Amino acid sequence: MNWKEPLRWVIILSTVILLMIAVSFPFLAVNEPSGSRTAVVEGWIPKDLMPEVKRVLDEQGYERIYTTGTPRNCSHTFRLHDTLDIELPDPIQGGLVLNACGANGAGFIVIADTTVILDHKVAGVCIDHRADIRVPARRIRITPTFDGIARPEWELLFTLFVKFEGKNINALQRSVVMHQAEGNTEPGLPTYADVAAFALVKAGVPSTSITALPIYTVGESRTRSNAQRFAQQAREEGITSVDVISLGVHARRSRFAYQEACGDAVNVGIVSVDDPELKRGRWWLSLIGWYKVVKELIGVPATYLIEETK
Numbered sequence: 001m002n003w004k005e006p007l008r009w010v011i012i013l014s015t016v017i018l019l020m021i022a023v024s025f026p027f028l029a030v031n032e033p034s035g036s037r038t039a040v041v042e043g044w045i046p047k048d049l050m051p052e053v054k055r056v057l058d059e060q061g062y063e064r065i066y067t068t069g070t071p072r073n074c075s076h077t078f079r080l081h082d083t084l085d086i087e088l089p090d091p092i093q094g095g096l097v098l099n100a101c102g103a104n105g106a107g108f109i110v111i112a113d114t115t116v117i118l119d120h121k122v123a124g125v126c127i128d129h130r131a132d133i134r135v136p137a138r139r140i141r142i143t144p145t146f147d148g149i150a151r152p153e154w155e156l157l158f159t160l161f162v163k164f165e166g167k168n169i170n171a172l173q174r175s176v177v178m179h180q181a182e183g184n185t186e187p188g189l190p191t192y193a194d195v196a197a198f199a200l201v202k203a204g205v206p207s208t209s210i211t212a213l214p215i216y217t218v219g220e221s222r223t224r225s226n227a228q229r230f231a232q233q234a235r236e237e238g239i240t241s242v243d244v245i246s247l248g249v250h251a252r253r254s255r256f257a258y259q260e261a262c263g264d265a266v267n268v269g270i271v272s273v274d275d276p277e278l279k280r281g282r283w284w285l286s287l288i289g290w291y292k293v294v295k296e297l298i299g300v301p302a303t304y305l306i307e308e309t310k
Helices: 004-022 047-060 192-203 222-237 248-265 287-299 302-308
Strands: 038-042 064-069 076-078 083-102 106-112 115-121 127-146 157-164 175-179 185-187 210-214 241-247 267-273
Touching (some): 038 047, 038 192, 038 222, 038 248, 047 241, 047 267, 064 192, 076 083, 076 127, 083 106, 083 115, 106 157, 115 127, 127 157, 192 210, 210 222, 222 248, 241 248, 248 267
Parallel strands (some): 038 064, 038 241, 064 210
Antiparallel strands (some): 076 157, 083 127, 083 175, 106 115, 175 185
């Protein structure tokens, strides 16, 4: 058998596959608005891109805006005298893990209701700190400490996550509030739906036009779980058309998930905000570009690809 023959077919097949991937960008990063005045913004879009999302919202003239998102890690940066207040719907008893790091001389105190359960110093590398909540508690408070005199603007402590019995505490909470040193309060933003809503308001979108649709139980995928949450809201409010605001090459998969969740009762359009990591016409020059494009091609169901390319 001539070994060159199978090698030639491998080269031809590989070339065809690479060419198909290379021309798939506009197919994935699709823009097909429905003409609706209702939009749903995917909350996982980085918050520093929300000014660009606002520009899109303004251009399209959306009047109702929904944000979706699953729980985020309980990640916060603290200055001296800041306090994170986590209220739970039911008393908890068991193991708590706080992953934290910070400046030299910094530390933290964790109080469960009125009992101090953790009082530790931190280092430059984030590590786990463990404690047992022995008396059922409905409130967890975290505040930084510091050996010496700290300037008000110094960021002393960073928490990467807080878990109770292995579960993200943001998926269990009733409310999360950051009480700042100067007396102000900010929402703790336990889900990406909350993060997106907050970032859009800071970008200039009226808060009265935004409804956050957080979800705390995630199914087989975050996108589908978010889509199902919006579909529930659409049925309750009688929404018949919507545009999904997504990011880059994820747009095609998002549209499919929302259309599948909403069914024929809702006309789902899609608007793709440019992804800074994937420049149109140049994405193939970077490994992250290939990774994201291939990932999305795999993520779009084959039946949907066939229907769209007929």
